[in-house]
Amino acid sequence: MKIAIINPITRTPTHHVVPKINSNRDAMIVKLAREMTALGHEVDLFVSDLYKPEVDEDVGVTVVYLKTYFGRLPEIPFMPSLITRLRDQYDVVLTSEAFQWATLFGVLARLFSFKKRPKLYVWQELSVHQRMLRSYPSLFFHRIVLPVFGPGIDGFIPRGERAARFLLEQGVRKEKVLPAISHGVDQARFGNDHRAGDKTYFLSPSRLTSEKGIPTLLEALGRLRDGGVAARLIIVGDGPDADKLIELATSLGVAEQVEFMRQRVDHHVMRDLYHNAIATIIASRRDFMLFSIMESLVCGTPVIVSEAVDISENIARAGGGIVVPVDDSLSLASAMLELFRDKALRSQYSERAGEVGRGFTNHYVAQALIKRFSEPVPQSHPASYSRD
Numbered sequence: 001m002k003i004a005i006i007n008p009i010t011r012t013p014t015h016h017v018v019p020k021i022n023s024n025r026d027a028m029i030v031k032l033a034r035e036m037t038a039l040g041h042e043v044d045l046f047v048s049d050l051y052k053p054e055v056d057e058d059v060g061v062t063v064v065y066l067k068t069y070f071g072r073l074p075e076i077p078f079m080p081s082l083i084t085r086l087r088d089q090y091d092v093v094l095t096s097e098a099f100q101w102a103t104l105f106g107v108l109a110r111l112f113s114f115k116k117r118p119k120l121y122v123w124q125e126l127s128v129h130q131r132m133l134r135s136y137p138s139l140f141f142h143r144i145v146l147p148v149f150g151p152g153i154d155g156f157i158p159r160g161e162r163a164a165r166f167l168l169e170q171g172v173r174k175e176k177v178l179p180a181i182s183h184g185v186d187q188a189r190f191g192n193d194h195r196a197g198d199k200t201y202f203l204s205p206s207r208l209t210s211e212k213g214i215p216t217l218l219e220a221l222g223r224l225r226d227g228g229v230a231a232r233l234i235i236v237g238d239g240p241d242a243d244k245l246i247e248l249a250t251s252l253g254v255a256e257q258v259e260f261m262r263q264r265v266d267h268h269v270m271r272d273l274y275h276n277a278i279a280t281i282i283a284s285r286r287d288f289m290l291f292s293i294m295e296s297l298v299c300g301t302p303v304i305v306s307e308a309v310d311i312s313e314n315i316a317r318a319g320g321g322i323v324v325p326v327d328d329s330l331s332l333a334s335a336m337l338e339l340f341r342d343k344a345l346r347s348q349y350s351e352r353a354g355e356v357g358r359g360f361t362n363h364y365v366a367q368a369l370i371k372r373f374s375e376p377v378p379q380s381h382p383a384s385y386s387r388d
Contacts, residue, residue, distance in 0.1 A: 010051045047066070093120045094123055124164075184361050202278050207239040218254060279321065281332070303315060
C-alpha cells in the first residue's frame, strides 16, 4: 500500500514563531511513518518547509518538505503544491486535522486524480475550536467550508472521544466519524519493566504555566503536608511562569519537597522517572492527547489526570488511573494520598496501567491505522458517539 501522511507541523509554534529545529527524527509522526514502513508499506511524509531542520538528515522514511507561503502564519501552513504531489500517486492519504489547508488540498488532489484515486482520511485531534482570532476562522471553516469539501473525505478518525463529539457538533455525518485511534509513543524508548519496590515521589511532566495546573498541584502537595504526609514531587519542564511557581512552592511551604527539573531530559532519564514514580500527575486546565500520559501508561505507571484533558475519559473507563476535577486541589490531594498510602491499590493501578499502555504504542497504532485503511470505506460502523 502506498500511503501519504500530511503532517505540516512537527513542533508547536509560540506566538507565530517556529522554534529552532535540530532534527525531526524523534517527531511522533516520523516514528509512526517508520512503523508503517516496517509493516511493509511505502510511506511518504509531507511537512511544511517552515519545520525543516537546519541540517539534512536521514530519518528512516521519505520526508518531503514543501514550500510554504504566508510564513507568518506557521500554525496553518499554506502548501498548494500538495495538490500536484498527491494526484494519481497514492492508495491512501492521511491528513492531520480537518482545519488546515492541507486537508482541503488533499480533497482537491483526490478530485483531480483520474488514474489512481486515493482514500482520504482525517486523523483528528482537536476537540475545540482554535482560539486564533477569537475562533472565527475555525468556526467559519467548520460551518461553511467543511460541508463543501466534506464529501471528498472518506472518513474522520478521531484520536479520542472528545474529538469525535467535536466533529459531530460541527455537522460531520455520524457514519463518517470512525472509531477512535490515538497517536502512540515509541515502544523502543518507553516500556514496562515491571519494577517493584518502594516508590517515593509523584511525577509531573508539565510546562511551567498556570494553564498546566501547576498551582493546583502545589496546593494539593501543601494539603498533604498539612496532613502529615511529606510526599515528594518532581516537575519536569520549563516555561514562562517558572519563577512565579518556584515562589509559590516556597510560600506554600513545600519547596523542600519539590524538585524542578527545568533542563531538557532525554528519554532514558524520563523512562526511569516514570518507572520509579508513584503516579504521573497532569493537572491541566485544558489539554489534548498528551504524550506524557501515554508514556507513563506504557511504562506501567498509573496517572492522576484532570478531567479537562481529552484522554481523561479513556483513562477513567480503562482504569489506568484516577480522574479529578479541574482546579480542585482537595480532590487531587485525596487521589495522591490514596495511592501514596495504599501499596496494594497502587499495584492494581500499575498492572492496569500497563495493560492500557499496550494500546498506546506506535506499533499498535500503525497496525490499527493500516487495518482501517484496508477496510472498505464504511457506510456505517459500531461507534456510539453522540453530540451529548
